[in-house]
Amino acid sequence: xxxxxxxxxxxxxxxxxxxxxxxxxxxxxxxxxxxxxxxxxxxxxxxxxxxxxxxxxxxxxxx
Amino acid sequence: xxxxxxxxxxxxxxxxxxxxxxxxxxxxxxxxxxxxxxxxxxxxxxxxxxxxxxxxxxxxxxxxxxxxxxxxxxxxxxxxxxxxxxxxxxxxxxxxxxxxxxxxxxxxxxxxxxxxxxxxxxxxxxxxxxxxxxxxxxxxxxxxxxxxxxxxxxx
Numbered sequence: 001x002x003x004x005x006x007x008x009x010x011x012x013x014x015x016x017x018x019x020x021x022x023x024x025x026x027x028x029x030x031x032x033x034x035x036x037x038x039x040x041x042x043x044x045x046x047x048x049x050x051x052x053x054x055x056x057x058x059x060x061x062x063x
Numbered sequence: 064x065x066x067x068x069x070x071x072x073x074x075x076x077x078x079x080x081x082x083x084x085x086x087x088x089x090x091x092x093x094x095x096x097x098x099x100x101x102x103x104x105x106x107x108x109x110x111x112x113x114x115x116x117x118x119x120x121x122x123x124x125x126x127x128x129x130x131x132x133x134x135x136x137x138x139x140x141x142x143x144x145x146x147x148x149x150x151x152x153x154x155x156x157x158x159x160x161x162x163x164x165x166x167x168x169x170x171x172x173x174x175x176x177x178x179x180x181x182x183x184x185x186x187x188x189x190x191x192x193x194x195x196x197x198x199x200x201x202x203x204x205x206x207x208x209x210x211x212x213x214x215x216x217x218x
Contacts, residue, residue: 025075025077
């Protein structure tokens with residue numbers, strides 16, 4: 001199952017470090033989420049969605 | 064959700080926190096296993112004296128009891144008990160299962176005594192059976208009570 005975190009982050013011109021700092025995690029955690037190697041908690045998903053100004057569906061829902 | 068004192072030793076990053084918790088849990092299981100192996104080896108080779116062996120067994124018991132007591136008190140064992148009728152049904156099941164445990168415990172203890180594997184009196188046997196069954200019954204009752212109360216609050 002994939003996600004579109006990287007896609008939306010790049011669209012917003014944010015680096016992994018920018019996003020990580022904005023939500024209070026490490027850059028590695030963002031990398032792991034983007035490469036589907038870590039399933040974040042709902043709290044973290046919401047934090048990412050807020051920073052990227054998108055919905056959870058935009059980030060994680062697959063058609 | 065930060066409901067454990069151990070969180071003060073954990074990093075803020077969610078991924079790191081989760082991984083380190085796994086590592087701590089793995090270390091705990093390995094430690095218990097290691098102590099168990101040492102106690103077993105000591106029976107044959109006698110590296111430590113008897114008192115040291117009891118200390119090792121006490122450490123195993125204390126660590127295991129800590130996890131068990133935290134689990135009992137957390138109120139998550141009976142996660143589906145919300146209605147009074149469900150509570151009563153679980154209580155009956157609980158009494159049944161602890162009674163079965165008492166019979167099994169007594170059976171094993173009698174077998175060990177009769178075959179002279181372990182030496183103790185019949186009074187000791189009866190006291191051990193009653194004590195272990197009593198403790199289990201009280202622990203399970205507390206667990207059910209706390210689970211029921213927690214589930215009622217959440218529904």
